[in-house]
Amino acid sequence: NVAHGLAWSFYLGYLKLVLPRLEDSIAAFRATHQASAQSWGRGSKKLLILIPVNANISHKLGDEDNNIHFYDNLPNNEIDRAGVRGRVYKHSVYRVVDEDGKAYDCVVEYATPLLTLYNMSQESSAGFGESERRQQVLLFYRTLQDILEQSLECRNRYKLILLNDEHVDDPHFLSKAIVRH
Amino acid sequence: NVAHGLAWSFYLGYLKLVLPRLEDSIAAFRATHQASAQSWGRGSKKLLILIPVNANISHKLGDEDNNIHFYDNLPNNEIDRAGVRGRVYKHSVYRVVDEDGKAYDCVVEYATPLLTLYNMSQESSAGFGESERRQQVLLFYRTLQDILEQSLECRNRYKLILLNDEHVDDPHFLSKAIVRH
Numbered sequence: 001n002v003a004h005g006l007a008w009s010f011y012l013g014y015l016k017l018v019l020p021r022l023e024d025s026i027a028a029f030r031a032t033h034q035a036s037a038q039s040w041g042r043g044s045k046k047l048l049i050l051i052p053v054n055a056n057i058s059h060k061l062g063d064e065d066n067n068i069h070f071y072d073n074l075p076n077n078e079i080d081r082a083g084v085r086g087r088v089y090k091h092s093v094y095r096v097v098d099e100d101g102k103a104y105d106c107v108v109e110y111a112t113p114l115l116t117l118y119n120m121s122q123e124s125s126a127g128f129g130e131s132e133r134r135q136q137v138l139l140f141y142r143t144l145q146d147i148l149e150q151s152l153e154c155r156n157r158y159k160l161i162l163l164n165d166e167h168v169d170d171p172h173f174l175s176k177a178i179v180r181h
Numbered sequence: 182n183v184a185h186g187l188a189w190s191f192y193l194g195y196l197k198l199v200l201p202r203l204e205d206s207i208a209a210f211r212a213t214h215q216a217s218a219q220s221w222g223r224g225s226k227k228l229l230i231l232i233p234v235n236a237n238i239s240h241k242l243g244d245e246d247n248n249i250h251f252y253d254n255l256p257n258n259e260i261d262r263a264g265v266r267g268r269v270y271k272h273s274v275y276r277v278v279d280e281d282g283k284a285y286d287c288v289v290e291y292a293t294p295l296l297t298l299y300n301m302s303q304e305s306s307a308g309f310g311e312s313e314r315r316q317q318v319l320l321f322y323r324t325l326q327d328i329l330e331q332s333l334e335c336r337n338r339y340k341l342i343l344l345n346d347e348h349v350d351d352p353h354f355l356s357k358a359i360v361r362h
């Protein structure tokens with residue numbers, strides 16, 4: 001079950017490492033980005049993790065919804081990992097505008113393992129078709145939820161945002177989903 | 182089968198992205214590290230990927246074998262990925278000395294997904310025990326071999342080094358294995 005392993009990999013190889021450092025990174029960022037004080041107040045100090053059920057992931061959130069603007073990156077975290085010295089872990093900060101024009105600053109990204117699920121469903125030799133992909137995304141979501149709820153390192157430091165594909169024709173679907181959280 | 186998904190993830194989310202750029206990164210590195218001209222000649226322009234069957238991965242190769250010295254990192258590759266702007270992909274260059282004292286410069290690292298296999302085998306809720314781990318490492322190795330042999334992007338740009346655990350008491354086991362390749 002591919003999704004099970006990818007959820008564990010996402011937790012053990014990423015969230016468990018970066019979530020404990022997130023609050024400090026945001027504090028350092030706010031110290032050097034005074035202009036964002038008000039919108040952080042409205043925003044979130046958690047890592048917002050987007051999980052679209054169709055695994056259709058964009059590399060640039062601003063391309064998906066023009067109410068979302070890349071603001072800047074959090075400071076880099078460098079960690080020695082498996083022979084790579086100072087491997088860099090970073091997150092991007094986005095300013096999201098709601099329908100009344102209020103700005104919210106938040107740290108948001110897609111769950112990268114969904115790219116693997118998407119690409120595997122396109123490669124015939126991977127043994128995994130488009131029809132199974134949606135099931136695997138939901139299994140990834142449920143498994144990740146269970147793991148994170150048991151994790152002391154990650155508690156209260158993240159929010160999983162499951163994105164249905166019913167309103168994909170709404171140009172502000174993504175910003176609304178983020179603001180709702 | 183966790184190993185199957187991790188091998189595909191390692192290919193689709195990492196090797197397929199970084200191996201096509203490796204030759205250019207090494208050329209840029211050699212231009213700024215003139216002192217390494219001779220040892221690169223003896224060394225390798227491929228990414229050497231270490232796969233220990235016991236999944237026992239160290240974060241610093243120099244700690245494993247004092248004939249291995251961290252030299253420097255290749256230039257960073259920055260790629261926009263799933264909402265993270267300019268996610269950094271980098272590799273470390275090591276100088277490896279053989280038993281006659283000759284130096285070889287090479288780009289070498291452990292296969293990161295083995296850390297996930299190792300950590301999963303330690304977490305009781307992951308449903309995966311120490312006895313299955315070795316089997317999963319070998320399945321990871323075979324699956325990765327098959328995928329890479331079919332890949333045009335990766336052809337001739339990597340070398341998989343399977344490390345048995347019989348000679349772990351030899352302090353120069355790792356450097357000898359690397360030099361052999």
Ligand SMILES: Nc1nc(=O)c2ncn([C@@H]3O[C@@H]4COP(=O)(O)O[C@H]5[C@@H](O)[C@H](n6cnc7c(N)ncnc76)O[C@@H]5COP(=O)(O)O[C@@H]3[C@@H]4O)c2[nH]1
Binds near residue numbers: 112
């Ligand atoms: N050596 C090495 N250097 C890298 O830069 C790197 N980037 C990825 N990988 C390995 O390739 C595979 C595919 O990566 P993907 O990004 O889909 O999943 C990643 C991704 O969803 C998340 N993650 C890890 N590092 C980062 C990061 N820096 N930024 C965002 N997400 C990350 O956590 C998962 C597991 O990571 P690793 O367990 O380190 O191994 C990965 C994985 O086996 C790497 N391996």
